[in-house]
Amino acid sequence: MAEKEAAPKKEKKVREKKMAYQTVKGMHDILPEEQPLWDKVRLATKHVGEFYNFQRIDTPVLEGADIFERGLGTKTDIVEKEMFVIKTRGGDKLVMRPEFTSAVMRAYYQHGLSQFGQPMKLYYEGPVFRYEQPQAGRYRQFNQVGFEILGAESDPVYDAQAIMSAFRIIEELKIKNVTVHINSIGCHKCRATYIKKLEAHYKKNALKICKDCKNRISTNPLRVLDCKEEKCQLVKAEAPIILDYLDSECKAHFTKVLEYLDEVKIPYYIDSYLVRGLDYYNRTVFEFFGEGFSVALGGGGRYDYLSETLKLGKLSAVGSALGTERIIEVMKASGKIIVPRGAARVFLVHIGDEAKKRGLALIEEFRKSGVRINESFGKDSLKSQMRVADKEQAQLSLILGQREVFEGSIIVRDMETGAQESVPLERIVEEVKKRLK
Ligand SMILES: [Zn+2]
Ligand SMILES: [Zn+2]
Structure with a gap:
């Protein structure tokens, strides 16, 4: 695990160092x-x-x-x-x-x-x-x-x-x-008896324990049992156990x-x-x-x-x-797989400003009917948007161009087969629902 993770972590650190905040x-x-x-x-x-x-x-x-x-x-x-x-x-x-x-x-x-x-x-x-x-x-x-x-x-x-x-x-x-x-x-009752025994044991071994434990034995005696110092571990191994005093x-x-x-x-x-x-x-x-x-x-x-x-x-x-x-x-x-960002199976591709505007409203229609849809509004070219759709492994792309907006239609593309079909915009949500596997 260490090896797999080491590389990206190092990379991140290098990048972070350049930043003041x-x-x-x-x-x-x-x-x-x-x-x-x-x-x-x-x-x-x-x-x-x-x-x-x-x-x-x-x-x-x-x-x-x-x-x-x-x-x-x-x-x-x-x-x-x-x-x-x-x-x-x-x-x-x-x-x-x-x-x-x-x-x-x-x-x-x-x-x-x-x-x-x-x-x-x-x-x-x-x-x-x-x-x-x-x-x-x-x-x-x-x-x-x-x-x-x-x-x-x-x-x-x-x-x-x-x-x-x-x-x-x-x-x-x-x-x-x-x-x-x-x-x-x-x-409180039985622990008090035990603590006395524990104190006696550590006091007897006072020369063998660390400074912290010397303090602890008078302030919070049970804490000596948590000490990670090797010499204190040796003293602990001989210490009385509380179960014997319950x-x-x-x-x-x-x-x-x-x-x-x-x-x-x-x-x-x-x-x-x-x-x-x-x-x-x-x-x-x-x-x-x-x-x-x-x-x-x-x-x-x-x-x-x-x-x-x-x-x-x-x-x-x-x-x-x-x-x-x-x-x-x-x-x-243990190598549990991390799922990338919400895998919507539908991707909206827009061509031109009018389509972008209409697309924004279309997404709301999908939201209301509970179907997740992703987009890449920041990208303008058809090619780069299709690339994102591919990367996100969308099952369907919906392509909305100037002409489609004008005609009130939208193209549905099956990303696996490449088959395309024009569908009236008002029916697109139910068409998509039908096609989603
Ligand atoms: Zn008790
Ligand atoms: Zn110690």
Whole structure:
């Protein structure tokens, strides 16, 4: 895949360098040629979401900073260094949302959505923003699609459904060999016991771990398990695992989630060191990994404490999300064919100004009857317009010249056989409908 893609990318970069104006660091354009893939992801999200009875929600890009500072925890990477913070002229501190979950929770309470169902199942798609060092697969503006299930008493069936919903999108997009890495990080009670053990282990090995981990062990201890440094990995390999410290309720919950996943044949792998470094998670946490990709396609977890942390009330919830850019990267790597711009099977060719004018109105007649038609109004010569029709693999060309306009007719040309026939203009739409295969 790398080889095939390398060439055009290089070419683009050379061209881009000549221009003074560029996309901001870590942000990217989604060009027309890529849009069919984006459409596929959005459509799959809608299909899956609606099938499992999720309703769509859209929240603003800007939110009050406190939602994320409280919700995610101040000692998380996101809040400490990755938020795009905006001070308004009025002195309010806003952020460009770094994730959806806290914003959806805010909307749930703000609009009293609990009255519309228990649990309330919501899906979303859109951009999120993180001020990170851009690297392969990481952008400062990237997109997510996801699901949130709010309410319903921590029932493990919904953990399974949140996982399943994201997994079904992956399946619908024909991405193969994806595994769910899953773990339980328990509740406040049993996690506290585990964290003590973990702290003791890392303190004992303090000389063998990196500086960041030394900090983390006192500020956000579970985060040490996410460290990618080789020496820290060695310490991690000997670290206690949380599953050994779960209390009986958390253990039973996790067992149920796994049973449900077995039932619907979702392949999973118990990853004892998976923690996902956000404060709001409890019990189930998970990530999706494609074969041969080290970066997760997405993930999620249960967040029964988020509403309380935000001082909104008590509400059990669980959610999952996928990174759209990452999904698309995998789709590209697997060689999915990109369809060129909307393949209309009818092409309008005009000769002369009068024909151009009449053609403009004719296209509206086609639009009203739901038949797609392309044109190339910018080109004047018959030859160059026919070339475009050929390139777009139109089945029929409609040729409109001065004489045809005058006589109220139009020539229909079968692009495969070359056969031509003059048809009265007022009948052309139905004639075309008859001939389209
Ligand atoms: Zn517990
Ligand atoms: Zn480390």
